[in-house]
Amino acid sequence: MKIKRIAIIGGGTSGWLAANHLGSSLSADEEIEITLIESPDVPTIGVGEGTVPYIMKGLKRFGISEAELLISCDATFKQGIKFVNWMDTTRHGENHYYHPFDEPYPAGFDVSAYWLAHESNRPFGDVGIQSRICELGLAPKRKSSGEYEGMLSYAYHFDAAKFANLLAKNAKQRFNINYLSATIEGANVDSDGNITHLITNDGGELAFDFYVDCSGFSSILIDKQLKVPIISKANELLTDSVLVQQVPLTGSEPLNPYTTATAHKAGWIWDIPLTTRRGTGFVYASKYMSDEEALELYAQYLGVEVSEISPRKIPMQVGYREKFWHKNCVALGLAQGFLEPIEATSILLSDFSAELLARNFPKHMSDIEKLAPYYNKVITYTWDRTVDFIKLHYCISDRTDSPFWQDNSNEQTLSDELKERLSRFEISPPNQSDFFSKFDMFDEKNFLYVLYGMNFHTNKSTISPQELKHCKQLFESNDALVNEAANQLLNHKDWLVGLKAAMQNIRR
Numbered sequence: 001m002k003i004k005r006i007a008i009i010g011g012g013t014s015g016w017l018a019a020n021h022l023g024s025s026l027s028a029d030e031e032i033e034i035t036l037i038e039s040p041d042v043p044t045i046g047v048g049e050g051t052v053p054y055i056m057k058g059l060k061r062f063g064i065s066e067a068e069l070l071i072s073c074d075a076t077f078k079q080g081i082k083f084v085n086w087m088d089t090t091r092h093g094e095n096h097y098y099h100p101f102d103e104p105y106p107a108g109f110d111v112s113a114y115w116l117a118h119e120s121n122r123p124f125g126d127v128g129i130q131s132r133i134c135e136l137g138l139a140p141k142r143k144s145s146g147e148y149e150g151m152l153s154y155a156y157h158f159d160a161a162k163f164a165n166l167l168a169k170n171a172k173q174r175f176n177i178n179y180l181s182a183t184i185e186g187a188n189v190d191s192d193g194n195i196t197h198l199i200t201n202d203g204g205e206l207a208f209d210f211y212v213d214c215s216g217f218s219s220i221l222i223d224k225q226l227k228v229p230i231i232s233k234a235n236e237l238l239t240d241s242v243l244v245q246q247v248p249l250t251g252s253e254p255l256n257p258y259t260t261a262t263a264h265k266a267g268w269i270w271d272i273p274l275t276t277r278r279g280t281g282f283v284y285a286s287k288y289m290s291d292e293e294a295l296e297l298y299a300q301y302l303g304v305e306v307s308e309i310s311p312r313k314i315p316m317q318v319g320y321r322e323k324f325w326h327k328n329c330v331a332l333g334l335a336q337g338f339l340e341p342i343e344a345t346s347i348l349l350s351d352f353s354a355e356l357l358a359r360n361f362p363k364h365m366s367d368i369e370k371l372a373p374y375y376n377k378v379i380t381y382t383w384d385r386t387v388d389f390i391k392l393h394y395c396i397s398d399r400t401d402s403p404f405w406q407d408n409s410n411e412q413t414l415s416d417e418l419k420e421r422l423s424r425f426e427i428s429p430p431n432q433s434d435f436f437s438k439f440d441m442f443d444e445k446n447f448l449y450v451l452y453g454m455n456f457h458t459n460k461s462t463i464s465p466q467e468l469k470h471c472k473q474l475f476e477s478n479d480a481l482v483n484e485a486a487n488q489l490l491n492h493k494d495w496l497v498g499l500k501a502a503m504q505n506i507r508r
């Protein structure tokens with residue numbers, strides 16, 4: 001039987017990402033009809049403001065204009081993350097390092113061995129220029145740069161609700177995605193375990209051939225109907241609670257072209273600049289910190305009294321589904337699983353999974369049994385390695401100021417793969433061959449910045465005179481490039497204000 005009618009349940013970021021991916025892959029087939037169903041009663045999670053450069057791939061494919069994204073979603077550029085106090089402050093004082101998006105060094109050069117032997121008194125970020133561009137508050141693009149092109153790599157911070165609206169408008173207009181406002185209460189399943197109908201809360205039945213569950217933490221199909229369990233990762237990732245507070249702009253604060261992630265004694269705080277407000281969140285582990293203490297420390301960070309804030313608390317169940325594709329149902333987004341938000345991995349995983357589904361979409365029901373095992377294998381691998389990358393930020397820290405940090409470095413809270421990788425990286429720095437799967441979302445480039453941003457110990461090795469000369473030159477030319485870039489690139493805020501003015505002129 002040909003699959004013709006597809007339902008996407010949920011109109012948050014993952015639902016509309018799925019609608020655009022499936023729409024762009026399948027809309028040329030006139031027999032296929034895609035409908036997105038969204039409950040008028042269940043709000044979207046409303047957070048998820050940081051992204052990584054992978055997002056551009058989809059946006060370009062969907063035909064979304066970058067200028068429209070920037071203006072309509074109050075977006076700013078994100079060139080990476082500034083990690084503050086992830087190291088012991090009694091040993092290092094107030095400390096920070098950057099994990100920027102640019103490649104740490106030109107392909108073919110192993111600058112990390114040189115940095116370890118000769119330059120480790122400088123920040124590892126100096127192997128490139130982007131950390132310093134961030135610190136200078138510059139935009140990653142020139143005024144004349146084309147859409148989705150920058151002098152440096154970048155992603156975005158945006159208002160999550162506005163981003164979902166933009167994706168919705170595009171999916172409806174460009175790919176003829178149908179939209180239905182209805183709350184799904186359950187489903188009927190046939191004797192093979194495939195879903196035949198959705199049941200709405202007013203008793204109606206909606207029949208489709210294939211179902212994509214993007215219903216967020218409700219997980220109305222994958223969990224409530226199909227009972228696919230979550231594999232918990234709470235033993236590895238210890239944070240399980242978040243307080244979220246939007247902060248109005250005063251007008252005098254800088255518009256940082258990066259996310260700030262400030263560690264505290266049982267987790268960390270995100271600070272994301274939008275053009276209209278700041279998005280902040282206090283991530284903590286309830287086993288190690290009470291809600292009251294979290295609120296106090298959060299208020300302290302924001303520079304206000306506890307009585308002046310009323311943050312929303314979001315509990316986090318850390319883990320992912322045992323299967324993401326079961327019978328004729330695939331789960332995406334928060335229905336697929338959730339990891340704490342450091343490094344903005346969730347939209348990335350939704351986007352990647354939706355793209356993989358669109359590229360491997362079954363034409364007939366009989367294709368499902370051939371495609372689903374492969375899909376589940378790939379997505380499980382990406383989740384596992386993403387857990388490792390998040391864990392890396394905690395387990396190599398030398399902070400011991402609380403049981404939270406002490407427990408995080410306990411070997412028993414690391415996966416075997418991460419343990420194995422870290423023991424190799426003590427002998428020599430990570431390189432491409434350590435990340436041989438295409439599905440490692442975070443590879444040697446990301447590991448290098450985090451490992452050496454946090455003073456990870458790798459044995460020094462000897463390097464040839466020729467390599468020494470090249471690397472020395474690279475550091476010198478980077479220093480010169482930073483000065484040049486400072487003359488060529490606009491201040492981040494000025495770039496965005498300039499874009500807004502230019503768009504207003506065009507509309508007049």
Ligand SMILES: Cc1cc2nc3c(=O)[nH]c(=O)nc-3n(C[C@H](O)[C@H](O)[C@H](O)COP(=O)(O)OP(=O)(O)OC[C@H]3O[C@@H](n4cnc5c(N)ncnc54)[C@H](O)[C@@H]3O)c2cc1C
Nearest residue numbers: 010011012013014039045048050184215216333334346347
């Ligand atoms: C604290 C926190 C911080 C985060 N920060 C980041 C970040 O910086 N970067 C990042 O990449 N990700 C982040 N995420 C994750 C990000 O929020 C999600 O990946 C993203 O919003 C996708 O969510 P979703 O679409 O799966 O779910 P939601 O946004 O919750 O949408 C669910 C949709 O399903 C619908 N629905 C629910 N039940 C039913 C039903 N019964 N019938 C019909 N419709 C239904 C709802 O109406 C809604 O439209 C964060 C998450 C949390 C919790």
